[in-house]
Amino acid sequence: MIKPRIWITRRLSDATLERAQRDYDVVINYEDTPGTADQIIAASAEFDGIIPCHSEHFTAEVVAQFSDRLKIVANHSVGIDHCDLQALKDRGIFVTNTPDVLSDATAELAMLLMLGAARHAVAGDRIVRSGAWDSWSPAFMVGKQVTGARLGIIGMGRVGRAFAAKARGFDMEVHYYNRSALPEDQAYGSTYHDSVESLLGVADFLSLHCPATAETTNLMNAERFALLPQGAVIVNSARGALIDETALMATLSAGHVAAAGLDCFQNEPGGNPAFSGYDNIFMLPHIGSATKQTRDAMGFRALDNLDAFFAGQTPYDTL
Incomplete structure (x- = not known):
């Protein structure tokens, strides 16, 4: 044959x-x-x-x-x-x-991005590797605590649900936006929002898990970044097209969004060279499923x- x-x-x-x-x-x-x-x-x-x-x-x-x-x-x-x-x-x-x-592997990486962004992983690693760590004080590298915080998830497909389950291990209060509400046995006790705008207002941490489509391109733009609580952290382990990268840098520079954890970019491979100037952007080269x-x-x-x-x-x- x-x-x-x-x-x-x-x-x-x-x-x-x-x-x-x-x-x-x-x-x-x-x-x-x-x-x-x-x-x-x-x-x-x-x-x-x-x-x-x-x-x-x-x-x-x-x-x-x-x-x-x-x-x-x-x-x-x-x-x-x-x-x-x-x-x-x-x-x-x-x-x-x-x-x-690949749901669990990608959700694990999203958790890494969230924790790394929240706790100054880029700046901390640089300081230790460069030999510049020569002091300590109670005000040194104070980050944002994940445990007990409010997490917003956009897209509760397989990866979004896996991430929500892992976030429960950090006692996070999980909210989500999806095209429709999930059955209770799939929502992990999360609160459903019927609009992105409603979700953003409660998202101390925001994680993106939706596909890249014409409707979701630049989903997170200047207007929507402004709806996040002051000091929010954003994570993207889905697709680079979901974030307006210029708007992200603007909100980071203004201090409204505190940090970002990114595994994907509008330009791949390569990423956005301008991001290298931001210690509060924790980046990985699109390796969400790489186990x-x-x-x-x-x-x-x-x-x-x-x-x-x-x-x-x-x-x-x-x-």
Whole structure:
């Protein structure tokens, strides 16, 4: 039996690649560089399926140039804003993602960002590493306490709910905005708000967990930053497009927002060079799901979707 031919666009976990090579005729990009538009278009004529990451962009313009061979795009990611779903659907191409398996890892990182931003992690690390720590006083590096504080969450999907559960371990008072209220058994005792504006007024800490869409681009802008309580801390482990970065720097400079913890940026890779001038921005390079356990689980979930498709079944994670 001829095995389906699959292109894996990035270097996935060893366990994932081993399983893929066992079950499919696989071409792997060991150079681990993002696939270009030309490579993706060419791949549509050479492969039955593709396992891409968020770094490969399936725009309408790219998809319009596809051949008829490609049948499935099994994303190695939860976010699918790099895919024009309608364009792919119109070509009869299945699209899947990898939900569930990265929720805890991303929520853990959001907690790290929140704590690091609240307790001056950037400035503290710099002072110790540079040898500038030569004194102490009760007024030295006083931060914002997380325990018992009010937490606002925008987007109570899988990651938002995982973050809410972990925040309960810090006895935080959790409030959330979502498109609709959750059933009580999924809300972890959180208080629902029917508008972003209502939520912001009580958010001493604000964590973003919603997808990047046309409606959520620059969700946090100057007007909404102003609605946060004085000294609030904002965390973004979702998508860089959610924050107006110029407005964030303005509110940090004015002292209204005390600090930010960011794992994603409008420009990736690279981030925003201007952020380096702010000791109260704690930054990581979009590594929310970067644990060995999660990377294996993401790769296996993508392969599970391929297995189902080529067995004549509808993949579980079809979008």
